[in-house]
Amino acid sequence: MRVSVVVCTHTTERYPDLKEAVESVLANDYPDREVVVVSDGSEAVHESALADFGDHDDVVVHMHETNDGLLTVRNVGASVASGDVVAFIDDDAIAEEDWLDELVSVYDRSLWPWLPNGGDAEGGSESDEDDILAVGGRMVPAWVAGEPSFLPEEFYWLIGVTHQGFADGPGEVRNTNGSNISFRAEVFEALSGFDTDVGGRQGDNHLQGGETELCARLREEYDVGVQYNPDAVVAHKIFDYRTDPRWLVERAFWQGYSKRGMEVFVPESTGEEAEFLSALLFRFVPGRVRDLVDEFSAAKLSQLVMLVVLTGAVGLGYLYGVVKWR
Numbered sequence: 001m002r003v004s005v006v007v008c009t010h011t012t013e014r015y016p017d018l019k020e021a022v023e024s025v026l027a028n029d030y031p032d033r034e035v036v037v038v039s040d041g042s043e044a045v046h047e048s049a050l051a052d053f054g055d056h057d058d059v060v061v062h063m064h065e066t067n068d069g070l071l072t073v074r075n076v077g078a079s080v081a082s083g084d085v086v087a088f089i090d091d092d093a094i095a096e097e098d099w100l101d102e103l104v105s106v107y108d109r110s111l112w113p114w115l116p117n118g119g120d121a122e123g124g125s126e127s128d129e130d131d132i133l134a135v136g137g138r139m140v141p142a143w144v145a146g147e148p149s150f151l152p153e154e155f156y157w158l159i160g161v162t163h164q165g166f167a168d169g170p171g172e173v174r175n176t177n178g179s180n181i182s183f184r185a186e187v188f189e190a191l192s193g194f195d196t197d198v199g200g201r202q203g204d205n206h207l208q209g210g211e212t213e214l215c216a217r218l219r220e221e222y223d224v225g226v227q228y229n230p231d232a233v234v235a236h237k238i239f240d241y242r243t244d245p246r247w248l249v250e251r252a253f254w255q256g257y258s259k260r261g262m263e264v265f266v267p268e269s270t271g272e273e274a275e276f277l278s279a280l281l282f283r284f285v286p287g288r289v290r291d292l293v294d295e296f297s298a299a300k301l302s303q304l305v306m307l308v309v310l311t312g313a314v315g316l317g318y319l320y321g322v323v324k325w326r
Contacts, residue, residue, distance in 0.1 A: 004081030041067030102232035136176025137232025145240035260321025
């Protein structure tokens with residue numbers, strides 16, 4: 001099974017990180033892969049990528065003439081790709097050396113007894129493998145500016161990292177992070193890829209959710225979700241601005257706003273947020289309070305306070321969306 005990994009960037013400032021991302025994929029043990037590097041409207045990025053990877057047999061460098069945004073150039077990269085599976089990683093991420101092995105292994109249902117008809121269970125067949133249409137993995141933090149003591153793991157999703165409470169283990173989920181997700185190429189094409197209007201519906205650049213929307217259509221069309229393998233790991237670089245409390249609160253607000261937008265524009269995409277909120281209010285917060293009472297520390301207190309603040313910011317953003325799209 002050939003895998004094409006699409007990675008994109010639009011600015012020379014991010015090119016060193018893109019180069020590291022590409023090199024991490026090339027360092028993977030899985031042999032049958034290619035990396036598709038797409039420059040989003042930057043001739044300088046394109047020239048740098050050609051200089052570094054133009055002679056590499058496993059790298060395709062593509063120039064997209066205009067700066068049209070991440071979802072558009074991901075689709076462009078997928079159209080250039082030659083693999084049976086198309087995977088996506090961001091330009092500020094680093095794949096672990098067995099990342100592709102772990103993703104590809106899930107498409108072979110017989111290797112995973114937790115999948116329906118998997119392992120030695122009766123009823124498994126070669127045709128059943130076609131039911132695995134999308135596979136994603138776990139995002140872990142790579143702290144560039146140091147790990148903040150105040151940020152609770154329940155809200156790691158704000159910084160592009162798999163958060164506490166996301167999943168109990170391997171199995172089907174709605175979607176994984178867009179920097180660690182893959183699709184069978186023919187399915188991605190049949191779904192017409194990412195909806196490039198998601199980030200700009202009604203001219204609204206605060207509305208996010210490209211992976212959520214695509215995977216909602218995957219569910220609607222094929223009645224399956226994304227298979228999550230926590231052993232397929234990608235590290236996300238967390239730059240200093242992402243650990244600024246003001247940035248986090250603002251991002252939480254717009255994420256709440258986006259979740260309301262997804263309810264309006266893509267009703268099939270909602271559901272997991274309600275489950276997470278329930279776990280947050282009735283399991284995580286009470287657990288943190290008990291832990292703080294048992295053993296007080298300034299870090300535990302700051303995380304509890306931030307948990308409440310960020311939850312409130314998400315709620316306010318959601319209510320703002322309710323008012324806007326009433």
